[in-house]
Amino acid sequence: MSKLSYFLRLFTAFLLCAFSFIGFTAEYVGSKTCVNCHEDAYQDWQGSQHQLAMQHASKESILGDFNNAEFISNGKVNRFYTKGDQYWVNIEGPDGKFHDYQIKYTFGVEPLQQYMVEFDDGRVQLIPFTWDARLKSEGGQRWYDLYPDKTTTDEFYWTNTGQNWNFMCADCHSTNLNKNYNPETNEYKTTWSEISVGCEACHGPGSEHLNLTKDNKNTDTLSTSNFGFNRDLSKAVKEWVYEEGKPALQPRSIEKTDQVQVCAQCHSRRTQISESNDHVAGEFQDRYLLSMITPQLYHNDGQIYDEDYVYGSFLQSKMAEKGVTCSNCHNPHSAELAVPEEAVCAQCHSPADYSPEKHTFHEANSEASQCTTCHMPTTTYMQVDPRRDHSWQIPRPNLSELTQTPNVCTSCHEGESNKWANNSLKKWFPNSKHNNQQHFSVAFYASSINHASAGDALINVAQDSTQSDIIRASSLQRLAAYPSDKAKQALKESIKNDNDMVRIGAIKGSAGYAFKERWILLQPLLTDPVYAVRTEAAGALVRYWSALTVQQRAEIKKPLAEYIDIQMFNRDRGFGYTNLANVYRSQGKNELAIEAYQQAMKVEPIFINSYINLADLYRSQKQEIIGFDTLMKGIIAKPDSGPLNYTAGLSLLRQKQSQKAANFFKKATELTADNPQYWLVYGLSLENINLTTADYALNQAFKLSGNPEHLYARCDMLLKHQSAGVKAKACLEDLTPYAPANMMQQLKARLQ
Structure with a gap:
């Protein structure tokens, strides 16, 4: 290295330290300033989806x-x-x-x-x-x-x-x-x-880069400072190597890079929680709260359902695990594939091992023989926009049969069954490790139908270190419905996990526990280094404000203030004001809470939680009529809301107006026909009004939930009415596999 290069590097390092010390902030200078030195990249960017966004x-x-x-x-x-x-x-x-x-x-x-x-x-x-x-x-x-x-x-x-x-x-x-x-x-x-x-959307503000290169266009001398940027957008794997017995090249090493986090800012389903925190210099969840693998966004096996914008899918994949970054496949400036589609996968996967004769078993060069057809199927959004799934799933028709998820085999071969597809795969890949039902989707499906084994299955996924972090986090989040000593231990271990998604999953999963247990679980996260983690912990614990000691209130003070900042930032949406109101209510500041709920209704009249929460506050103040009127305002603003109609029905029950309440419950089941709780309460409200409809509603509740308690409620109701003796006997027969023998003996003794 020449003396000049050495001193230039030294001077650059000095400048960066000095700027950092005095609080220097780089400024945005615009893309046109880049063209003189980066003409190729600039021309790639011209006409791209990014440039024309x-x-x-x-x-x-x-x-x-x-x-x-x-x-x-x-x-x-x-x-x-x-x-x-x-x-x-x-x-x-x-x-x-x-x-x-x-x-x-x-x-x-x-x-x-x-x-x-x-x-x-x-x-x-x-x-x-x-x-x-x-x-x-x-x-x-x-x-x-x-x-x-x-x-x-x-x-x-x-x-x-x-x-x-x-x-x-x-x-x-x-x-x-x-x-x-x-x-x-x-x-x-x-x-x-x-x-x-x-x-600069990806590279960050460029003024410092310009300053450092203004008098010296040999940017190699500035490499120690990322060329004046605070981001490293290089690939995580610098060298891929062949390993005996592996069908694809393996990373020699995986180095830290900011590239995926930069892309994830936009290519993810998330909620923004800050404008000032840096999601690159810090962690992604210092600025954004990432959506997990939920039934609203993904199928039970992690395939895309609603729009997820890639990142949530990518995090599930073996590609992410191996250090693949976006630019391994895409030109980051044009956003197009870096090489022709048929060659993208062949960068790592040996074409000889994935030939039609050995792997695809479809005609060479056909659409069916493309890697993306089976491993990156498309889902069409906005009616005309097909987008590929970036979780790179292996087709598992055996799991599709079990968990009610789509698969590419039967989506192409529409006249065939999952069983047919599974038999075909077994013939082609008789020794495949995927010829079994071990997959997180089984646990997620069990949770979706409230199966008795769902809790244990979710715990197993959450504790399985071979699963991706986002899957473990999503499993923990679903554990909220299945509190147990075993689940609590899984949550306790997960709170110590190095990954912030897993820790947030544990926060969500702790919702089913009483205050003392939940405080012990979440208290360590109040000082978590990641913004989303400590604020989510504070938001979860503030609901127990009246039970907190002076010391506990002191511990929650700082992260709670940050949680409130997030809600302040999002006051243009109903959820921001509603979350703020919930904090005030927990602290006993009811007037402030009422004002914040009302502001939520003003900002976003169709946000139903503001009406439901305010009505509940009025109920707690023994102002049931005002609470009901609040719900009716919500129904006027959002008449197709099942939760609003259901909550209004509960209010009428408390007002001893059973017939009117039943009408609202009926409406709730019509609007949200897949909610077993609505069917349960609708059925119970009709017991002394219309036994036939009540029986139907309770039966629907059990069909949807698979919860034996719903079946018990139906049998108990029928046993109260002698005219329903035949139905009661049949109901008890259905209940027998679920209930203890002594309980069944008592119930059968009630038969006339």
Whole structure:
């Protein structure tokens, strides 16, 4: 190394230390400053999904037909037209009348493009009509209604929160985004450095990089400082090596890199909890709370169900375990595959071992013989946007048969069964270790049907170190429904786990325990180094405020203040104010709680938890009538809510109005037909009103839950009524396999 290079490196290190010492903050300089030195990367970025993620509406950016085009949806004519250089739509607003709205921004380019309207209060909303940007031969070049069934009371109605750019979309579609929500005026003044996803969205602010390279373009001399950036976006594996007996190359070593965390900022299903915390210099969950593998987002075997944006799938995979990063497959600047699709997997997996004769058993070069067809199946979202599953599942039709999950074999061979597919795989791979039913999906499925063995199965998954961390965390989270001494021990061990997802899973899984047990479990996490972990622990424990000692309140004070900061940051959504109100209520500050619940209703009228929680607060104050009126306001705002109707029914039961209560319970079961609790309470409320319907409802509760207690409730009710003797006898026969002999003896003695 030359003396000049040496001194340059030394000087660079000195500068970085000095800037750190004096609190220097790098600034955003814009993608155009990068082109002179990084022309190839810049040209790759041009025209990419990142560069075109969001644009000002203009002749150059608009793809849709605004030439006085008309589109009929639900029998109503919507019009798309121009006024000079401006783009406008005439569509229905929340008042049921048609209005003219100016399109200010575009969203995306392929396979669809969305359009946004900006309102006077700073809200930017996505209109419901989307341009299908595919070729006409593929069914594109047309307008379509993205959510044709949504009404003004739905979250995803175009002027409601589900279609709000400021909260839902902005952080990922622009660079250096600041939401700037003002809760006093309920307005946004959202800002960005760059309207789309620019260079600094991934690399971080570039001013220091420019300063360090301004007089010396030989960036090799600056490598010790990541070229002036605080992020290392290199690949985790620098060398892949062959190992005897392994069908794929193995990493010589896996080094720490920030690349996946940077991509995960946008390519993940998560909730933002901070704008100031750095998810790269720190941990991902210092800034975002990641969604786990839940039934709402994933199938029982971890396949994508709802949109997960890749990261949650990727974390389940063997690829993540082996150190594969996004740029192993994708060009990070164009976002396209780095090499042709058929060659991507062959970078590590020997083509000789995965030939049609040895592995795919389908015609060579056919769609069925592609790696991605079987291991990365697509799910289509937004009607025209197929996205690949990045968990790289191995097709397991035997598990699909057991756990009611889809598989690629029968999705292609629609006329065949899972059994047929499983037999085929056994012929092709007779010695495969996957010819068994050992898989976390069995535990997740058992939990979904409330099987008696679900608790133990989830514990086994949670304690299995061979499982991915996100699966272990998700298993712990589901343990909340199955408290036991064994489960408590699993939670205790998981709280000490090095992975923050696992620790958060343990927090969620501890919900079923009494205060003293839960405090012992969660108290160590109040000082956890990861923001999401300590704040989630504080949020879980504050509900026991009245039972906390002076010392315990002192321990929870700092992380609770941070938890409150998160809710303050999210006061543009109903959940932010509602969580804040829950804290106030726990602390006995009921007036503040009532005010916060009411603010939640104002900010997001369709957020049902605010009505339910406020009604419960009124109930605790012996103001049942006011509580019921609150629930009715909620039902007016959100008439298709099963929980609101159910809770209103409970209120009427407490008011001794059984018939009216039964009507609300009936409505709840109609709106949420898969909830066994609603069917149970509906059935019990009808016992002295309509025994036949009551029997049907209780039977439905048991069918849905598999819970013997629901079957017992049905038998007990029938035994009270002599006219139901035959049904009661049949019910007892059904109950016999579940109940102890002495209990059955007592029940049978009641038969007339």
